[in-house]
Each structure stands twice: as C-alpha cells, then as structure tokens.
Amino acid sequence: MIVRSRAPLRLGLAGGGTDVAPYCDLFGGHVMNVTIDRYAYTSLSPSQDGRCRFSTLDSGAHEEWHCGDVIPTHGPLQLLKGVYNRIVHEFLGGDAAALHVRTFSDAPPGSGLGSSSTMVVALLQAFVEYFNLPLGEYEVAKLAYEIERKDLGLAGGKQDQYAATFGGFNFMEFYANERVVVNPLRIKDWVWAELEASLVLYFTGVSRASADIIDQQSRNVGQSKQSSIDAMHSLKREAVQMKECVLRGDLRGLEVTLQAGWEAKKKTATSISNPLIENVERVAFANGARAAKVSGAGGGGFMMFLCDPEERLRLSRALLEQGGSIMDFHFTAQGAIAWRIT
Structure with missing residues (x-):
C-alpha cells in the first residue's frame, strides 16, 4: 500500500506577523489568506528491510536509519524526521514503523508561500491516512505547528499550518494559549474570478530564511518597541478591512x-524590504501595478501585485525583465487531502 497526500500553498493577503508570539498572546492576531493550486506532496510506503528512509525528491537529499535508532532531526530532512518522530512517539507507542517517506514541493523553501509549514501538514495528512489516526483539521494544524515550532525549534507563526489544512479564503484569529479560530469566507464567484485575474505572482529568484526576520519582529514586540507594535496593530486592522x-x-x-x-509590514523589522524588492516595486508601479506586497515574512521570495486584468500582460513582461519568474496559479478551496494506492 502507498499513501499519498498534498497540501496547498498560500498567499498571505493581510495581517501576517500578528500570528506570531508574543504579539498574538498579548493583543490577539488577525490574518487573511488564501490557498492556491500549488502544493507540497508526500508519499508513504512500507520499507521491507526494517529501515526508515527519508527522501526529498526536489532537492535530492536522502537518509536511511535503522528503525530502532533515535533519529536526529537536524539537517535538510528535519521536517520529515520531525513528523516521523512525533507520530511514532505520540500515536504508535514508540514502536518504530519501517517506512519510506518521500516529499517534493511546487515552491522552494523561503518562497514566502508557507512552503515549510505546508510540507509538515502534507506529511501529517499522509500519516493520518496511513495509520487511521483520529485527527480533524484543527488537530492536524495544531500538531503541525507544535512539530515545527516546538519540536524542531523553527521560528514562525501559526497561519501557514491552518491555511494548508483548511484551504480556501480564510479569516483567522489567533489568541493566547494557542487558541485559533478559522473563519472560512464565502466569496462571490465574480469576486473570486476578478481577484484571480488581477493578481500577478512574481518570484524574485531569491529565497530567504524567514527565521531572522520573525525573530526581529518578536524581539521588537517583546521589548515593547512602540513603532513595531503600532505597525502590528495596523496589520491586524488591515486584515479585518481586507476581509x-x-x-x-x-x-x-x-x-x-x-x-x-x-x-x-516594512515597519515591523528592518530586513523585510531591500533594494532588490524596492526596485521591482518601482518597475511594477510604472507598468500598471496598483498595489504590491511580499508574500510571507519578507526579504525575498514571491511578490504579489494587483493590477487591472488588462494590464496583466504588460506588468508580467516588465517584471520578467528584472530576472525573476512569473508563477501562474488559481485559487483553490480544497485543503490538505490524502489517498491510498493499493
């Protein structure tokens, strides 16, 4: 038996950063996002020789371990190994399962589309299907957050895990004690179509580690830096306005x-924007863009631009001249899914 899964990547439309502690614990956070038809994928299959195998098919990383070994979670395969360890110890009573875990993604790490957290959700969804675990959407998203942020110690917020699990347009609320409320939005068909036709998604060609930016945002709030806190309050209000x-x-x-x-967003940490991003913005606004935003923490990855659909081709051509690439996409209402191949 083989189990496969996929989870959708997301565009952060408004409020990103207010889902990160300590801000959301102190003030409550609001985030607006939408998932797109670009995915993180997982495949689970039994290993017949008692070894655990972990492979990322896009990067070519591969590791093998005896299933009775303590599997360390450092290195390029930390997401795969972290999920495996948590499932074994929390749901399988510590009995190691001989599996081959394979993954690949439609976007690179550091893209700003929530690719790392989306991969954790895809992995979990595959394990839920493989072992018939009694976990619903909220439980999968919360567990993905705990694995990434607590077990592996990776800095970040909560929105990505919930977006990948639920799918669609969502207005999310984040509070102290890890309380999360996901409000799915019913979008009129014409709004869905017009917004989809108006968005241009541009990859700068530069992936970035979001942890440093997120750490700076968290420090600024923790140290009561008022300008950063005020900017976060603005982000929170704008998520409501976006909804x-x-x-x-x-x-x-x-x-x-x-x-x-x-x-x-640019006021919450100094490294969110840079000369490359500012130059691309200037070019975009000179060629039909009406609004711009970096998806995710900032510093690189994907940028999104709103324009009249008639200006889409002109804008795309101008952006391509900057050396990056355009990603075609559609919104998707479906969250993480898994299925069996027998």
Whole structure:
C-alpha cells in the first residue's frame, strides 16, 4: 500500500506577523489568506528491510536509519524526521514503523508561500491516512505547528499550518494559549474570478530564511518597541478591512488595504524590504501595478501585485525583465487531502 497526500500553498493577503508570539498572546492576531493550486506532496510506503528512509525528491537529499535508532532531526530532512518522530512517539507507542517517506514541493523553501509549514501538514495528512489516526483539521494544524515550532525549534507563526489544512479564503484569529479560530469566507464567484485575474505572482529568484526576520519582529514586540507594535496593530486592522473588501467585492478598497498592509509590514523589522524588492516595486508601479506586497515574512521570495486584468500582460513582461519568474496559479478551496494506492 502507498499513501499519498498534498497540501496547498498560500498567499498571505493581510495581517501576517500578528500570528506570531508574543504579539498574538498579548493583543490577539488577525490574518487573511488564501490557498492556491500549488502544493507540497508526500508519499508513504512500507520499507521491507526494517529501515526508515527519508527522501526529498526536489532537492535530492536522502537518509536511511535503522528503525530502532533515535533519529536526529537536524539537517535538510528535519521536517520529515520531525513528523516521523512525533507520530511514532505520540500515536504508535514508540514502536518504530519501517517506512519510506518521500516529499517534493511546487515552491522552494523561503518562497514566502508557507512552503515549510505546508510540507509538515502534507506529511501529517499522509500519516493520518496511513495509520487511521483520529485527527480533524484543527488537530492536524495544531500538531503541525507544535512539530515545527516546538519540536524542531523553527521560528514562525501559526497561519501557514491552518491555511494548508483548511484551504480556501480564510479569516483567522489567533489568541493566547494557542487558541485559533478559522473563519472560512464565502466569496462571490465574480469576486473570486476578478481577484484571480488581477493578481500577478512574481518570484524574485531569491529565497530567504524567514527565521531572522520573525525573530526581529518578536524581539521588537517583546521589548515593547512602540513603532513595531503600532505597525502590528495596523496589520491586524488591515486584515479585518481586507476581509470586508473581499466579501463586499470592493476591489479598489482591497488595493488600498493591500498596499497599506505592506507599508505597515516594512515597519515591523528592518530586513523585510531591500533594494532588490524596492526596485521591482518601482518597475511594477510604472507598468500598471496598483498595489504590491511580499508574500510571507519578507526579504525575498514571491511578490504579489494587483493590477487591472488588462494590464496583466504588460506588468508580467516588465517584471520578467528584472530576472525573476512569473508563477501562474488559481485559487483553490480544497485543503490538505490524502489517498491510498493499493
């Protein structure tokens, strides 16, 4: 038997960063995001020789371990090994399972599309199917968060795990004691289509480690740096405004909110923007863009631009001249899924 799974990547539309402690614990966070038809994939199959095998098919990394060994979680395969260890110890009573775990993703780490957290969700969804574990969406997302942030010690927030698990347009609320509320939004078909046609997703060609940016944001809040806290408050308000604009179909208001959120985001940490990003922004606005934002923590990865659909081709051509690439995509309402091949 083989179990396969996939989980969708996401675009962070507004409020990103307010899902990170200590801000969300002190003030509560609001985030607006949407998943797209680009995915992280996992495949689980039995290993017949009693060894555990971990492989990332896109990067070519591979490790093998005797299943009775303590499997360390450092290195390029830490996500795969971290999920495996948690499942074995929490749900299998410590009895190691001889499995071959394979993964690949439609986006590189550091893309700003939540690729690492999405991969953890895809891995968990495959294990849930393989072992018939009684976990629903909230439990899968929470467990993914715990594995990534606590077991592996990777800095970041909570929105990515919940976006990948639930899918679709969601307005998310984050509170103290790890309480999370996911509010799925019912988007009118014409709004969905117009927004999809108006968004251009551009990869800068530079992947970045988000941990340093997130650490700086957390330190600024923890040290009560008022300018950073005020910027986070603005991000939170703009997530609410974004939700209202999307539900009403106020696309001009959405443009204003997206741009205001990006300007506030840049005030939460110094490394969120840089000369490369600023240059791409200038080119975009000179070629039809009405609003711009970096998806994710910042510093690189993917940038998103809103424009009139008639300007999409001109904008895309101008961006391609900057040396990056355009990713075609569609929104998707489906979250993480898994299935069996017998």
